[in-house]
Amino acid sequence: MVLFIIFCPIVAAVLIMLGAPARKTALAASVLTFAEALFLFASLDHGHADFQHVTSFSISPEWRLSFTTGVDGLSIIMVLLASIVTLAAVWFAGTIERHENAFYACLLLISGGAIGAFASIDLFFFYAFHELALIPTFLLIGIWGSGNRVAAAWKITIYLAIGSFILLLGLILLYQSFPLASRSFDIRVLQTAAGMGQISPDAQRNVYLLLLIGFGILISLFPFHTWAPEAYCAAPAPAAMLHAGVLKKFGLYGLLRLAIPILPEGARHWATLLVVLLLGNIIYVGLVTIAQKRLDWMLGYSSVMHMGYILLGLASFGVLGVTGAVVLMFAHGLSIALLFGIAGELRRRTGTLVFDELGGLARVMPFAGLAFGFGVFAAIGLPGFANFAGEIMIFFGAFRNGWEIGRFHIFQIATILSLWGVVLSTVYMLRAYRKTFMGSFREQWQKLPDLSPALRMPITLLVAALLCCGFFPQFFVRIVTPAFRTYLSANK
């Protein structure tokens, strides 16, 4: 079941490389993946927190390494996100002039890697599947990118390679921190062992710091964020959608999956550091975003900024905040994919994304304007969109953490500052919307065609998912909370 959903994109990628018709195969594979993800989502038993649909193949009994896959509430939401964004990205890709087969194969490999990472219960494969996306990303940016693609491709590849090797050290250290009898790559075994207090607080702190740096580079946490905007604006739109929407969530997913159940002491110890860094993401990067003069750079920076909110929810270390973080991960993945997709279409039509050269495009492209507006409002966090549901849970969760009557601690101050971040994002998002779709219209864009009906499908899909999760967040919350309730209530 889960195996099928992991290998569907990968097998399709191989078939495409062997000469199957690229677009048709890719579309068929992503539709299949999406259907399968929906089915898994619907059939998941909400009652208990365990992994379901588990299959396991032993690789090395000596290392207790096995290829184990399965989903629980947290991972099914990520898998669902990955499948929706993959479908949208493949749909958006359209016809590619050069090496069409390689392009679609790379896209599907990224998607398969992401889904594999989310659905792996084994740490080794969790790590390895994520790395599977590294080379396709390099090729996608390098071959089909635009602008300063060469520098961007090197930067993202080397950044992510170093980040993931630091992460690997963290995982090795985590594995070795357990006594011999309970050493395993299986997350479930590690969680049980950690629950019995088999990992010392000292080890927890060291491992957490390594994981924070390793995952932090992948998430584009504040001082390590410079690769992200550059890579996203150089990447072809479908690659940016997949990377910013799905793959970057891997780091957050990893922290949720490992830090909260296994390393609570480490998380508590480094909470102040994390809060300071994530405020860097929200405030500093937020201000940088306002200064951007191009739509793609602005979107790239805004995706870095929004990581700050998700990390705030994660750092709040309560059921409410963490659940909000998961909902926001889902919401942000959809909204940023929507925005990058439309920005890519704009670039294809106009050849430029500089604000001063655009303007009034809603007159000739009303549908694109409407869709972009939805994306903008979702990203700001307007009520009704999934982002609002996530952000409000995060703010309440973070504010409540360590709350005493009459005293503001770091979390309360951080929450207040983050709320100002919402104002920042309103400023840059609305300004971008005004400068692109509203305002004075330039004659040279008179002949611009609106989005074709074929492209309206993926946009509708993304917007529908955003609204659906925005109005009925309980479907998601109900699925996610069992996964955390045991750990977080025990820690309270």
Next chain:
Amino acid sequence: MSSITAPILEIAVLVLGMVILMIEAFAEKVDKRVLAFAAITGLAVVLVASFFVAPSQSTSPATGFWSFYTADRLAIFFKQFALVTTIFVLIMTIDYAPVMRSFFPGGPPQASLGEFVALPLFTCTGLMYLVSAIDFVFIFVALELVTVSFYVLVSFTRRNPMTLEAGTKYLILSALSTAFLVYGIAWIFGATGQTNLYRLTAALANTGSNSGAVLLGMVFVLVALGFKIAAVPFQIWVPDVYQGAPTPVTAYLSVGSKAAGFIVLLRVLQPFMNLPQTHRLVFVIALPTLIYGNLAALPQTNLKRLLAYSSIAHAGYLLIGVVCFDVRAISFYLVAYLLMTLLSFAVLIIVAQQTGEEISDFDGLAKRSPFLAFAMLIGMVSLAGVPFTAGFLGKFYIFYAAVLQRQIALVVVGVITVGCGFYYYLKVVRAMYWQSSSDVDAVPVNGLSRIAITALIIGTIWLGVYPQPILEALKR
């Protein structure tokens, strides 16, 4: 089948080599490629036979032959390693034959090809003895067998000035390192009265012996072996010799010679591991090897030279394993290294015949011959250390051992140099997939090479996903 014992394997290879040399000398009519196929078949038979040899641990009171020859699991495993390497090198030789012929313009069309097939067999014998050697005298003899045959192989296409330069450099520096080895052995023998490694361990355990003199001897031996495994600061010869030597020989040097060097290093250091200085000494050469190999590889534009620096860099990772003294991690890394390096060299030989050895000669290879480009992609990605390839698991086990022993400095430097590695290996990928080329002809690949390359690709990915067979074979 229990009648096969380990020493028969070496004798079989030696006889095979001599027979081929005789046919070369006396039967001039025979097509020389037949000789290569005969050698490959013969080695394959020996390889199969080696799986039926039962490992036997030789003990310290053993006398006679078994006091300097061991057939433990590690030895048998690396005998198979040497055989596999030699088979692939011979397959490359067949591809390389037209290039060699161009360096002997006057002679008959297949002049000297027979010798070029026979010599690797002698080297292989040397390598097989070397991994079994547990006595300094025997280590010396086996090492010389390897080195002397390499003298000839490296400078084989001697009409090429670059090859001649490489041969001279290799000869002089190799002789120097041999001198160091003998001198070191003399010191150790003088201080302890032993050349057998097991008895040496016992002798060192008696605190009566002069540890200063033993240590001095050990340093000399380390210098000599540092030359073989291309560790900094004994790496000066590597780039020039690798670039100048005929490419199959470069591949052989980089895989066979290095692997044997590491096995000898492990065996030789075993008695000294109780001395705290040993760890520090290996640490002191591991760190600069990692840094130098990776940094110097960054600006390279010639692929053969790039692979030379990468071989120094990989020696650095292997030395991390030596510092931690994790035999299985090193052995696994060497197997991974064999697969990915031979894969890269096999593609290099084929492509270089049409265009050249510069990285820019690989421009647009993905368009011209997708198969070769894919093979090179797997080789490079594995050398860089991307998961689901053998190279990643090799690094994983090495880093695992280093983290376990809290070698913080080595781990930190290791991670940064891995980042460098991604840059220079992906430079080749970039040339193949991003760049477009003016040349549009497909590169022809003959059937045998295609099979060999496919086998190497499958091996690289297979071990990256399912390493258990190798770990099982290395279990003591």
